[in-house]
Amino acid sequence: MNRILDRFLATIIRKGNLTVTYADGTSRIYGGGTGKPVHVRFNSPKAEWQVAYNPEFHLGQCYADGTLDIVQGDMYDLLEAALTGNPDGGLQYRPWMKALAKVRYLFRHFKEDNIAHRSRKNVQHHYDLTGALYDLFLDADRQYSCAYFETPNTDLEEAQLAKKRHIAAKMVMNRPGLSVLDIGCGWGGMALYLARNIGAKVKGVTLSDEQLAMARRRAADGGLDGDIRFELQDYRHVDEQFDRIVSVGMFEHVGRPHYDTYFKKSAQLLKKDGVMLMHTIGRVDEPATTNPFIEKYIFPGGYIPSMSEVMASIERSGLVITDVEVLRLHYAETLRAWRERFMARREEAKALYDERFCRIWEFYLASSESAFRWQGLVIFQFQLAHDQQAVPLTRDYIQDAENCLRQIEKKNDEGSVRFPHEAAE
Numbered sequence: 022m023n024r025i026l027d028r029f030l031a032t033i034i035r036k037g038n039l040t041v042t043y044a045d046g047t048s049r050i051y052g053g054g055t056g057k058p059v060h061v062r063f064n065s066p067k068a069e070w071q072v073a074y075n076p077e078f079h080l081g082q083c084y085a086d087g088t089l090d091i092v093q094g095d096m097y098d099l100l101e102a103a104l105t106g107n108p109d110g111g112l113q114y115r116p117w118m119k120a121l122a123k124v125r126y127l128f129r130h131f132k133e134d135n136i137a138h139r140s141r142k143n144v145q146h147h148y149d150l151t152g153a154l155y156d157l158f159l160d161a162d163r164q165y166s167c168a169y170f171e172t173p174n175t176d177l178e179e180a181q182l183a184k185k186r187h188i189a190a191k192m193v194m195n196r197p198g199l200s201v202l203d204i205g206c207g208w209g210g211m212a213l214y215l216a217r218n219i220g221a222k223v224k225g226v227t228l229s230d231e232q233l234a235m236a237r238r239r240a241a242d243g244g245l246d247g248d249i250r251f252e253l254q255d256y257r258h259v260d261e262q263f264d265r266i267v268s269v270g271m272f273e274h275v276g277r278p279h280y281d282t283y284f285k286k287s288a289q290l291l292k293k294d295g296v297m298l299m300h301t302i303g304r305v306d307e308p309a310t311t312n313p314f315i316e317k318y319i320f321p322g323g324y325i326p327s328m329s330e331v332m333a334s335i336e337r338s339g340l341v342i343t344d345v346e347v348l349r350l351h352y353a354e355t356l357r358a359w360r361e362r363f364m365a366r367r368e369e370a371k372a373l374y375d376e377r378f379c380r381i382w383e384f385y386l387a388s389s390e391s392a393f394r395w396q397g398l399v400i401f402q403f404q405l406a407h408d409q410q411a412v413p414l415t416r417d418y419i420q421d422a423e424n425c426l427r428q429i430e431k432k433n434d435e436g437s438v439r440f441p442h443e444a445a446e
């Protein structure tokens with residue numbers, strides 16, 4: 022038995038039911054033995070030492086390498102035990118974990134300096150995986166960002182539609198024909214929604230070859246290729262102006278060294294009476310660093326900002342913040358749905374890649390859900406403009422627009438229902 026790891030686990034898991042079998046065959050129960058049982062087995066003494074001194078990275082690494090197995094329960098259950106087993110705080114509050122985080126923070130600039138060619142490489146690392154993988158766990162529209170759960174009984178498909186509707190309402194799409202730039206358009210779902218339901222003229226930009234090909238195909242299949250342009254282009258190289266700008270789940274890939282560039286460029290691209298809606302993951306506490314496992318295997322160059330980091334760059338850009346909304350736990354529920362779907366079709370994922378890949382993605386999905394439930398990650402939605410009068414004075418217009426969009430979605434007839442603000446003009 023590794024005595025250091027034993028003391029560490031005894032400290033952070035004071036409640037729960039975690040059994041650990043060490044490489045020498047000895048076992049110990051942590052947390053008092055109450056609650057849902059979880060059983061972990063170490064297959065090498067080296068893995069015990071690795072998890073003891075740097076669990077943020079090596080828990081996922083050892084699981085991926087097979088030097089740690091979960092005998093009972095799953096990775097999410099294990100993370101729940103680690104993050105909720107101590108009323109005084111989880112492992113991220115241990116002194117050596119703080120020290121490791123401080124060292125990573127000092128060198129953060131080099132990891133997050135997403136110049137143009139590095140941005141494309143980072144995007145390709147994740148988003149140019151085979152589309153068959155994403156079909157295993159995303160909704161039919163391939164929305165790979167936080168959904169909007171309007172009720173506890175809302176399913177993933179409905180929640181992703183509600184997300185698009187909520188964002189469109191905040192964009193004040195009060196007439197057909199508005200020009201829209203979709204920064205980081207993914208597989209095209211948001212652009213297709215705006216063109217189909219509101220009659221917008223959309224340009225979507227992405228750095229992923231896989232996403233570009235599918236987005237163009239979907240636009241053509243839907244008869245919307247005349248209303249939508251999808252381009253393989255860095256937002257920094259766009260030179261047009263737009264009535265509206267939308268960016269969903271892209272800002273996390275910008276990197277702190279480029280925040281000023283992002284917002285100043287957005288200000289240049291947005292017309293003087295325009296509206297921008299940016300939807301991004303954020304943290305509720307002070308600036309920190311990206312989880313090292315996620316940074317290495319999932320999102321190289323990615324970073325989740327605190328609100329203070331975003332605000333300063335917006336202020337320097339000349340844009341005005343007209344609304345901020347914080348979506349709490351919506352992403353935890355989204356990730357729960359993705360995780361359950363992925364696990365239900367795990368063998369198909371293994372056939373596409375291999376066992377190690379599946380273990381990496383199990384850890385990615387489980388740790389991400391855990392972070393949104395227990396570690397202070399949320400979604401920020403920033404509404405921005407040049408002119409304070411670009412949006413209505415009260416937020417009633419959001420609900421009115423959502424109600425109108427629901428009717429449009431049901432009738433599937435763009436000309437049969439008019440937006441409230443259009444009707445008033």
